[in-house]
Amino acid sequence: MTVAQLLIDGFDRIRQIVVRTLTDLSPEQLAYAPAAGANTIGWLVWHLTRIQDDHLAEVAGTEQVWTAGGWFERFGLPLTPADTGFGHRSEQVGAVRVPSAQLLIDYHQAVFEQSRQYLAGLTESDLARVVDESWDPPVTLAVRLVSVLSDDLQHAGQAGYLTGVMRLTS
Template identity: 50%
Template sequence: MDTRELLTDAFHRIPELTRSLTDGAGSELLHYRPDRDANPIAWLLWHAARVQDDHVAALAGREQVWTAQGWMERFDLPFDPQDIGYGQSSEEVGQVRVEDPSLVVGYQDAVTAMVDEYLATVDDQELGRVVDDAWDPPVTAGVRLVSVIGDVMQHLGQAGYVRGLYERRG
């Protein structure tokens, strides 16, 4: 297995997990918050897809799927088009409403297709390209991809935990 295949495998686990987290989910489950400041599944999945879209589109030098394919209009959220959820207040988190899980699954699928297009171009030179020299050591495209995978998997794990809490409540 080469690096491109490894990255593709990791990124393809994300839509599979997104589907399993939304399987049979209704509005109550998608928006359940274990406490008033907890992130609900709808927000966690939206944010995970937005992070991938934002970061990989920047690596690829292309417009985000969010704006290029009309997902921003479909979600109809009261946020800036470039907002990915980072640093949002509890009130803003609560504004992410997804009544139909196919919306977040569809967006994730579109993001995965864009990631696939970028990964098809990736070679050792691209992985070593410095994309942020504000860090020591500077961040390369390869490090950014691993960072995105780690961040997204962490949020999907949080969504799984929230789903478990919802399903176990009395």
């Protein structure tokens, strides 16, 4: 297995969790949170997808799917196009009301496709490239990709868990 295949497999596993978690959820269910001010199912998946879109577009030198594909307009959220949800307070989390599960699945799929195209061309030697010098030590492509995978897997798991809790308690 090549580095590219390994990374694509990791991001595809996130995609599978997202689809399994969101399928057949209503907009009201997407807004489910276990307590006031907590992250919602919809926000968790929107955020993980925005982070993947933002971070991989940056290292690939491409425009984000969110803006290039018109997803910002389709979602109609009261946020700026650059907002990824990073650092959101509870009021901002609550403002992310996803119009439909299918829209979120479709956006995630589009981000996965752009990610896969980029990742397919990577070689092991590419992973040492420094992509962010604002940290000490500077962040390499390998570190950035593992960071995105880790964050996305955590949020996908959280969304899946919340979906299970919601179904058990409703």
